[in-house]
Amino acid sequence: MSADVHTLAGAYVLDAVDDVERAAFERHLAECEPCRVEVAELRETVARLADDTVVEATPPGLRERTLAQAARTPQLRVSAAGASGGRRAGRWRQLTVAAAAAVLVAGGASAVTWTVSNDRISDEQASSDQARQIAAVLDAPDARVFERSLQPGGAATVVVSRDRDRGVVLLRDLPAPGAGRIYELWLIRGSEPRKVGQLAEGDTASTTVIGPVGEAGTFGVSNEPVGGSVTPTRILGTVKLS
Amino acid sequence: MPRMSGDPEQGRRLRSVPPDTATPPTADELLQRVARGDEAAFATLYDAMAGRVLGLARRVVRDPAQAEEVTQEVMVEVWRTAGRFDAARGSASAWILTMAHRRAVDRVRSEQAHTNRTQQVAATETHVPYDEVVEDVTARLEREQVRRCLDRLTPVQRESVTLAYYGGHTYREVAEKLQTPLPTVKTRMRDGLIRMRDCLGIEMEGRA
Numbered sequence: 291m292s293a294d295v296h297t298l299a300g301a302y303v304l305d306a307v308d309d310v311e312r313a314a315f316e317r318h319l320a321e322c323e324p325c326r327v328e329v330a331e332l333r334e335t336v337a338r339l340a341d342d343t344v345v346e347a348t349p350p351g352l353r354e355r356t357l358a359q360a361a362r363t364p365q366l367r368v369s370a371a372g373a374s375g376g377r378r379a380g381r382w383r384q385l386t387v388a389a390a391a392a393v394l395v396a397g398g399a400s401a402v403t404w405t406v407s408n409d410r411i412s413d414e415q416a417s418s419d420q421a422r423q424i425a426a427v428l429d430a431p432d433a434r435v436f437e438r439s440l441q442p443g444g445a446a447t448v449v450v451s452r453d454r455d456r457g458v459v460l461l462r463d464l465p466a467p468g469a470g471r472i473y474e475l476w477l478i479r480g481s482e483p484r485k486v487g488q489l490a491e492g493d494t495a496s497t498t499v500i501g502p503v504g505e506a507g508t509f510g511v512s513n514e515p516v517g518g519s520v521t522p523t524r525i526l527g528t529v530k531l532s
Numbered sequence: 533m534p535r536m537s538g539d540p541e542q543g544r545r546l547r548s549v550p551p552d553t554a555t556p557p558t559a560d561e562l563l564q565r566v567a568r569g570d571e572a573a574f575a576t577l578y579d580a581m582a583g584r585v586l587g588l589a590r591r592v593v594r595d596p597a598q599a600e601e602v603t604q605e606v607m608v609e610v611w612r613t614a615g616r617f618d619a620a621r622g623s624a625s626a627w628i629l630t631m632a633h634r635r636a637v638d639r640v641r642s643e644q645a646h647t648n649r650t651q652q653v654a655a656t657e658t659h660v661p662y663d664e665v666v667e668d669v670t671a672r673l674e675r676e677q678v679r680r681c682l683d684r685l686t687p688v689q690r691e692s693v694t695l696a697y698y699g700g701h702t703y704r705e706v707a708e709k710l711q712t713p714l715p716t717v718k719t720r721m722r723d724g725l726i727r728m729r730d731c732l733g734i735e736m737e738g739r740a
Contacts, residue, residue: 297715297718297719297722298718298722299722299725300693300718300719300720300721300722300723300724300725300726301696301702301703301717301718301721301722303630303725304693304696304697304703304721304725305633305634305637305696305697305700306696306701306702306703306706306721307702307703308702308704326621327736330621330622330736331729331734331735331736332722332725332726332729333622333626333630334622334623334626334729334734334736335725335728335729335732335734336626336629336630336633336697336725337623337625337626337629337630338674338678338728338732338734339678339682339693339694339697339698340584340585340587340588340629340632340633341584341674341675341678342675342678342679343584343587343588343590343591343698344583344584344587344675345583345586345587345590346583348582348583348586348603349600352582352586352600352603352604353578353579353582355604356578356582356603356604356607356608357571357574357575357578359604359608360571360574360607360608360611360612361571363608363611363612364612365567365569365611365612365613365614365615366612366613366615366616367615368567368615368616431735431736432735
């Protein structure tokens with residue numbers, strides 16, 4: 291999920307991209323469920339712009355020609371299975387799991403870091419729990435994606451569902467934190483930071499489920515000594531969640 | 533008239549009828565009927581949508597004859613591919629208008645040189661033929677809402693969105709026209725549409 295591709299969502303729904311960019315963005319969409327939700331909403335938004343162009347009197351000849359041409363045009367056959375509601379729902383669930391997997395791969399790089407609260411559970415359990423939690427966030431109808439490059443280097447993607455009160459944070463390509471140091475994750479409401487996770491020593495990428503999100507307006511990353519800090523020493527990068 | 537009858541039972545029953553019959557089928561319902569080959573539903577859908585499809589095509593391609601061709605092509609395509617419409621992914625009107633905009637944009641991009649068109653857009657940008665506009669109250673309220681929401685965008689957001697949508701320009705062309713860096717234009721388009729979305733209260737609630 292490259293930040294650069296994702297910012298094309300606006301240009302894409304406005305048809306302001308060229309064919310190559312359209313294809314690239316559609317590939318991105320295929321593996322990004324929250325992006326599909328955003329694009330769907332922006333499409334509805336853009337369609338409303340046509341309200342301002344409506345003409346009252348459409349030529350009667352145009353109506354006749356169109357209806358006549360339609361009458362002699364065979365319709366595309368769509369298989370009953372594809373059109374049925376049940377199957378459709380199944381497909382969406384599948385895509386969601388695929389989207390979660392894509393997020394995991396993007397965040398994982400070589401070794402996936404799980405930071406499932408403080409429970410001591412096996413990696414295997416953690417990963418399926420984590421996948422479920424990630425899917426639950428990505429699946430939320432109100433899920434929104436925020437992406438930013440971080441000041442020290444690297445980038446953060448934060449997917450937030452206010453309804454589910456959870457978020458998924460993807461950190462990638464952070465600079466090495468330094469010997470005996472780690473990255474910590476914070477949710478900030480006003481000027482009050484609340485710790486929501488940390489990376490393992492030396493880790494520079496992760497996928498982390500965070501929450502409760504509450505009314506936090508900003509996500510932040512700080513660099514701390516191993517063992518962590520109660521308050522962030524210095525926030526290195528932030529992502530605004532609105 | 534049955535309504536005048538003294539029978540209160542019947543009167544009550546009849547009063548409950550008008551809301552059902554007076555509510556025209558939504559575009560979503562019509563399109564689903566069209567997908568099953570219902571030609572009457574297609575005619576009704578045409579009547580509901582042609583004004584916006586033609587208006588949009590005229591705004592983008594700027595040539596009335598070509599705008600009619602685009603409208604015919606789009607509506608026949610709606611008939612042909614109605615089975616692909618998936619209500620879980622958006623409304624019928626957005627589906628149709630997405631197709632219309634794409635078709636109109638393809639046409640201007642393939643037919644006219646960039647510089648040529650840029651001048652035309654500059655000359656006609658602010659002129660909207662209001663005399664042709666529907667006076668239907670609902671439509672007017674909806675249009676006013678769109679304008680009010682457009683007004684809430686920053687000037688760069690608004691210009692980026694309108695040049696792309698109504699002018700059919702790529703974001704590169706918009707960046708050139710506004711003398712603004714490419715990444716800024718991309719971001720302004722997305723931010724502007726997100727602000728519009730929130731202002732219009734659009735949410736895919738219960739979908740997907």
